[in-house]
Amino acid sequence: MKKLSRNPDLVWRDEPEEREVILNALMSGDESAADKGWVIIIDKGSMHQLNLLAGEIWLLLDGTLDEAGVANDLVERYDAPFEEIIEDVREFIAECDEKGWLA
Amino acid sequence: MKLSAPLTVNWTLSYACNFSCRHCYSRDIEKEELALEENLKVVDALSQARIAFVNFGGGEPLLYRHLFEVTEHATKKGLKVTMNSNGWLIDEEAASNCAKAGFRSVGISIDGADAPTHDGFRDRPGSYDRAHLALKNLCAAGVPTTVSTVIFKGNVTRYKEIVSQAADSGAGTVYLHNFKCSGRGMENREELDLSPSEWRDFYEDALAWRDDAPCALAFDDPVIALLGEESAAAVKGSTCGKLSLHLEPDGDATPCGFIPLSLGNILTDGLKKIWNDSDVLNQMRNKEATGKCVGCSVYGECLGGCTARALATTGSFNAPDPHCWKE
């Protein structure tokens, strides 16, 4: 499978402290925190925020992993079933591809 | 989302200018300038804080003699560098130097659809022609360009011509800026600024025209939330102090160029402390509705409009933007 990389022309920044805030909120039962943004992408003058999972996937798109590799990494870290995660990964990658966010 | 640092730093390397514009916020400000070595340290601090964009303004950035050295250092560090210039000094050689230094784009100020309007507003005969020539020189050198237009009484009926001419000279985007009430903009406000209902009419017209315009149009006025516009940024209301910060020639930080309140110095206090601990920034990030903003249906989007304008005209961060036309 194709190794996935971010479009190098795109401007983006992750916010690790915001990620911690989201994880702490999830631990204390606030499930809506998973939708909060912690990675910002600036594309054509617009600013996009990635939620917890999308942001985690985005950070893994460094050219070393394919879709299954990305999903496996998240399965280990989040202790979630592979079948569920791979669906989310595929959906987000398709969205990125459509927006021209991949190399 | 609260950011760990600004995404954009608007950096005035020098307040020196070869123009004397009637709306200028900075023409009468004087500040010491940092030495080149210190400005290179500022770049390192910005890079370390993972700032994405640096935009040089002023003053006329090309009058700062180390502009290209600072720019080259910043682009090498991965910062995306742009500048706003009046265009007077951008001949073919300067345009080529802009390309070599790595400018991602250069914005040229054009405030009139003809020479008398632009040159009169900017108090510099010949500046209209040189601004368009600057755009063409930059295009020929392969540097993407934008145009910044401050809407005022003298150009509001002809802004579409300004946009069309800018597109003909190669600009990809025209920023139709609201009028700021700072410095000379405040002194000449009565004569130059539109009334709230004139602002409404302008925005209605410009937003309706946007899709047919010959290049992209951009607006920076939170009050257009009243016309159903939603911010493309990750924050609502003014972006100053939330997404961006302004640096003065001596390294002092202010929320934006139009708010003359020093928050600390980037070299002595550090960016992190300024960004995280400033009372002024905290007030700007946590505005409270007052006056007609209380109960306004678009408060969540507009947050009282431009904080700089509210502060300049009333002394309060929380006052409604004086351009707001809501009854």
Ligand code: SF4
């Ligand atoms: S608006 Fe710009 S070009 Fe005009 S005087 Fe001020 S700094 Fe100079």
Ligand code: SF4
């Ligand atoms: S009333 Fe206040 S919040 Fe509503 S549009 Fe006017 S300035 Fe913005």
